[in-house]
Amino acid sequence: MADKIKLNVDGILALESSFIKVPYEQLKKANRKAQKFTEKELTNLASGVADLAKGKGSGAKDPVKALDSMIERMNKLKRKLDELKAEETMYAGKLAARLSHLQDLAHIRTLTAPEFAAWAHLRLQRVLLDYLMRQGFLTSAKLLATGSSSHRASDASGSFFTHQRRIERALERHSCTEALAWCHDNKVALKKLKSPSSSNGGWGKLLKVRGTRPLVPALEYAKTHLVAFADLGHTRAIQQAMALLAFPPTTTCEPYRTLYDSDRRWTALAAQFRADNFALHCLPPLSALEATLQAGLAALKTAQCGGKHEDRSINCPVCVPDTFAVLAEKLPLGHHVNSCYVCRISGEIMDEDNPPLVTPEGYVYSRKAVHEMAAKNNGFFRCPRTHSIFKVAQMKKMFLT
CATH class of the missing domain: 3.30.40.10 (Zinc/RING finger domain, C3HC4 (zinc finger))
Structure with a gap:
């Protein structure tokens, strides 16, 4: 009996990788930003000092003014480093809070322990928060987090989804400025993923330029911003984009008429951005709530489930229309050795x-x-x-x- 109720800690931790990955990636990104900024500023300062010592450059005529300028730059560097350090400390604290939450499992031995009930309740709140934030219900998620003990453990995800939602809303307004800035910040990681996000963002900009301006500006934009993506395996998409320039937005020729379908194109851009943002942070496409429900529904699903026939069970969750039935539609049937009536x-x-x-x-x-x-x-x-x-x-x- 003890074996049946023994807690499988390794199995639970295997499902929590994304829970740790988000604040870790945010901390790593903040650290990388601080490192690049520091290296750039110190290199410029060192070059300026060397030129001043040799009597070269603009500071040779007025060394005192040049020194004052360097001191001002160093003070700005110090203030910026203080800001970056505070940002890193914030993410490190959130990462520590999540690790502490998972570490509590090490002291729980059985599923019937009161400590596990409390831990599972906190995890349920996290799962609900994750679902709400993925769906864009940020205000509801904030209220739930504020009124529960999961606030600190989930706050890092809150900033992650808030930033994501801001870019998605910009794409809904047919603005790709924020998305292209995000692509630039993550260009190395996106290149490793072989993601089409950057080229797709350029597509969106190209469509706006072509739709509101003459051909020449659109052609110049395509040469400057899209051709570079051909080396990333998006040759066909780039060829299609260049061919698109030969057709006006009012064309009836396929597939270019469909490509000019503004709403469809921007919806696809938002979906691609979301998928790549999740992939960069090792987040699964499905929320933990949906994945957990689907696992349970798959175990219950039989050949009789999901239909509108009279023989379906009125108490079967898989047969509930518009809710669980939608989640279970593409799931495999559960393995049942014996029939259950x-x-x-x-x-x-x-x-x-x-x-x-x-x-x-x-x-x-x-x-x-x-x-x-x-x-x-x-x-x-x-x-x-x-x-x-x-x-x-x-x-x-x-x-x-």
């Missing part, structure tokens, strides 16, 4: 102690439900589907396989 009247599982009985019309109900109904109707059973009336003796026992 559920009585449509009582909702109880039929087994050897409560075997199924078949009516002359072929409908199946549990013996317990049949006898309870017959006891109230002078020994007669009324089928709830066809409303036909039978004697219990007319019904046959069915053997489960």
Whole structure:
């Protein structure tokens, strides 16, 4: 019995990689930004000092003014480093909070421990927060986080999704400025992913230029910003973009008419940005809530699930339309060695102690439900589907396989 309720810590931690990855990537990005800024400023200062010592450059005429300028730059560097250090400290603190939350599992041995119930409740709040933020319900997510103990552990994701949502809204307004800036900041990682985001962002800009200006500016933009992406494996897309310039926005020629479909193109840009942003931070495309629900639904799903026929169970979550049925639509069937029959009247599982009985019309109900109904109707059973009336003796026992 102890083995059945033993906590599988390794299995839980395997599902939490993305929980740690987001603040880690944010910390790494902040550190990289600080390093590049520091190296650039120190290189410029060192070059200026060397030129001043040799009497070269603009500072040779007025060394005192040049020194004052260098001191001012060093003060700006110090203030900037203080800001970058505060940013790194913030992300490091959030990463530590998440690691501490996962470390609590090391002291929990069984699923029945009160500590695990508290930990699981906090994890449930995190899962709900993750789903809300992915769907863009940032205000609701903030209220949930503020009113729960998961606020500190989830705040790093909050800033991540807030930034993402800001770029998505810009794309919805047909503005790719923010998206292209994001592509520039992450160009090395996007190149490793062989992502089309940068070229797609250029596509969006090209469509705006071509749609509002003459051909020449659009051609110049394409040469400057799109041709460079041919080396990243997007040759066909670049060729299509260049061919697009020969057609006006009012063209009826396919596929260029479809490419000028503004709403469809910008929706695709937003979807591509979201997918790449998740990939950069090792986030799965599905939220933890959806993935968990799908795992449970797949275990319950049978060949009878999801249809609109009368034989589906009214208590089956997989058969609930517009909600769970949508999630379970493309899931595989669960592996069931033996058939499981559920009585449509009582909702109880039929087994050897409560075997199924078949009516002359072929409908199946549990013996317990049949006898309870017959006891109230002078020994007669009324089928709830066809409303036909039978004697219990007319019904046959069915053997489960």
